[in-house]
Amino acid sequence: MVIDMRTQLVRTSTELLEADHHMAVVLADISVDRFEPAFTAAPGRVVNVGIMEQTLIGVAAGFAMEGFRVVAHSIAPFLVERPLEQIKVDFAYQGLGGTLVSIGAPYDYGTEGGTHHAPGDVQELLAIPGAEVIVPGTAREFDAVLRASVVNGRLTYVRASIEQNERSHGATPGRLEVLRGGSRAVVLAVGPMLDRTLEACADLDVTVAYVVGIRPFDADGLAAVVGDRPLVISVEPFYEGTMAAILTEALRSVPARFVSVGVPRRFVTAYGTPAEHDADLGMDVAGIRRRVTAALEG
Amino acid sequence: MDTRLGIDHVRASLARMTGDEKHEESSTSTLDALWVLYDRILRVDPSEPTDPDRDRFILSKGHGPAAYYAVLAAKGFFPEEELAGFLTWGNALGSHPDRHQVPGVEASTGSLGHGLPIGIGVALALRAEGRSDRRVIVLCGDAELNEGSNWEAILLAPSLELSALTLLLIDNHSSSIPMGPWRERLGAFGWDVAVVGGHDRDALEAALALRPGRPNAVIADIPEGEW
Numbered sequence: 001m002v003i004d005m006r007t008q009l010v011r012t013s014t015e016l017l018e019a020d021h022h023m024a025v026v027l028a029d030i031s032v033d034r035f036e037p038a039f040t041a042a043p044g045r046v047v048n049v050g051i052m053e054q055t056l057i058g059v060a061a062g063f064a065m066e067g068f069r070v071v072a073h074s075i076a077p078f079l080v081e082r083p084l085e086q087i088k089v090d091f092a093y094q095g096l097g098g099t100l101v102s103i104g105a106p107y108d109y110g111t112e113g114g115t116h117h118a119p120g121d122v123q124e125l126l127a128i129p130g131a132e133v134i135v136p137g138t139a140r141e142f143d144a145v146l147r148a149s150v151v152n153g154r155l156t157y158v159r160a161s162i163e164q165n166e167r168s169h170g171a172t173p174g175r176l177e178v179l180r181g182g183s184r185a186v187v188l189a190v191g192p193m194l195d196r197t198l199e200a201c202a203d204l205d206v207t208v209a210y211v212v213g214i215r216p217f218d219a220d221g222l223a224a225v226v227g228d229r230p231l232v233i234s235v236e237p238f239y240e241g242t243m244a245a246i247l248t249e250a251l252r253s254v255p256a257r258f259v260s261v262g263v264p265r266r267f268v269t270a271y272g273t274p275a276e277h278d279a280d281l282g283m284d285v286a287g288i289r290r291r292v293t294a295a296l297e298g
Numbered sequence: 299m300d301t302r303l304g305i306d307h308v309r310a311s312l313a314r315m316t317g318d319e320k321h322e323e324s325s326t327s328t329l330d331a332l333w334v335l336y337d338r339i340l341r342v343d344p345s346e347p348t349d350p351d352r353d354r355f356i357l358s359k360g361h362g363p364a365a366y367y368a369v370l371a372a373k374g375f376f377p378e379e380e381l382a383g384f385l386t387w388g389n390a391l392g393s394h395p396d397r398h399q400v401p402g403v404e405a406s407t408g409s410l411g412h413g414l415p416i417g418i419g420v421a422l423a424l425r426a427e428g429r430s431d432r433r434v435i436v437l438c439g440d441a442e443l444n445e446g447s448n449w450e451a452i453l454l455a456p457s458l459e460l461s462a463l464t465l466l467l468i469d470n471h472s473s474s475i476p477m478g479p480w481r482e483r484l485g486a487f488g489w490d491v492a493v494v495g496g497h498d499r500d501a502l503e504a505a506l507a508l509r510p511g512r513p514n515a516v517i518a519d520i521p522e523g524e525w
Contacts, residue, residue, distance in 0.1 A: 024422075024423070024426065044422065047422060047458075049450075050453075052450035052451075052454060054446070054447040055415040055454055057415075058412060058415025058416045058418070058419060058451070059418050060419060061416050061419055062415070062417060062418060062419015062420040063419045063420075063422065063423045064419075065404070065405070065416065065420055065423070066419075066420055066423035066424065068423050068426075086415070086447075089406075090412055090415075093406055094397060094405060094406055
């Protein structure tokens with residue numbers, strides 16, 4: 001049975017809490033009911049701080065300061081954007097490791113309005129030195145990514161989403177996977193954008209590569225597949241252009257052209273399902289095909 | 299702990315640190331409280347500053363750390379000669395303390411409103427490890443408590459029954475917005491509050507003795523002009 005990433009978060013975290021007495025989970029009123037068995041399984045190591053996102057991060061950092069492997073979890077805008085300074089100061093500046101797991105980005109809560117959307121989360125975290133960003137594409141990939149990040153000793157953002165791909169891949173952060181070959185461009189699909197990217201590019205002469213690691217990013221892997229005058233089209237489930245600096249750095253030794261197929265940089269004010277937002281923002285199959293084709297012709 | 303050097307020596311050593319005059323009052327306001335902590339309260343060993351069995355102290359406000367550095371040096375966390383390099387290139391002693399550069403500093407601070415939430419996490423971690431007898435003391439300034447993050451933590455700590463946590467508030471009346479009365483305000487949130495003179499070292503020692511049951515708050519009052 002296919003489960004969603006949020007359910008996987010609870011399952012994996014609970015297993016880790018039971019196996020590792022130096023593991024803790026800090027919540028801020030989100031997903032608390034789902035974690036009820038974990039409160040019992042790991043008393044004192046699963047903490048709900050209430051609706052206090054600055055304190056969510058500070059408390060998680062306190063656990064990390066004492067050597068705990070810690071997961072902090074909430075909805076993306078409240079996990080990343082409200083306490084961004086706490087992420088910078090309490091974790092990154094202190095040199096502490098911890099795993100921040102969000103749900104809901106970029107606009108999974110499609111009827112809730114712009115306050116609950118976070119297409120800017122990844123770019124905001126990339127501005128923090130040392131922060132790693134992983135965007136898994138399936139619940140199985142999420143499980144592998146979470147298990148690895150909890151023990152990696154580094155500040156890691158794991159972005160869970162409602163949307164997921166049908167098939168799981170290796171999902172090793174820092175490793176790009178080529179799924180099909182072509183000659184006119186490399187289309188780089190990030191996390192949950194893979195299935196729709198493959199469908200959109202089905203009859204186009206392009207290479208499609210898959211990546212979950214935004215930082216660390218597989219710069220060598222990309223350089224190996226693009227050739228010496230590359231066109232790279234990134235299909236990103238966050239604000240368009242977020243990956244520009246990463247791709248520029250990865251291909252610094254060759255003349256390259258980049259096109260981003262991402263979420264347009266405007267507030268999303270309509271109300272509807274994620275699929276309806278995708279269609280409106282050019283992030284569905286038709287929209288991706290239109291934008292990739294335009295890039296190939298440009 | 300090295301107790302050969304007294305507070306008069308520490309007060310004199312403050313003169314070796316120049317260049318942060320705008321925070322001088324912030325520094326001198328904390329001196330007696332910091333001395334009492336390191337001389338009489340905290341179970342810390344300068345030869346093992348990361349000993350798991352130590353008490354934890356976080357200088358949340360970070361501002362005016364000259365007194366903090368002087369006390370740490372007097373207690374043997376690092377050589378006193380380093381005080382002369384305060385704020386100079388290549389020296390570890392900046393105008394906000396850095397845990398990676400200064401032995402004995404638990405948290406790198408300076409941006410206001412971070413220490414108390416971190417302190418709650420530290421206290422929870424210690425409790426989860428069965429070390430609830432270890433204390434976590436967080437020093438904040440009265441103006442620092444303008445920051446809303448502190449009030450999140452002030453609301454949260456009593457509900458978690460964190461009796462090992464102490465808020466040491468230096469009230470030198472520097473807040474642009476009147477913040478008191480502390481006993482009533484913090485008491486209403488569930489803290490066990492004591493208010494003492496901020497330069498009265500015996501009173502500070504008595505107030506900082508742990509009062510079990512609820513998170514403790516010790517208000518060290520420093521009247522204007524007596525910084």
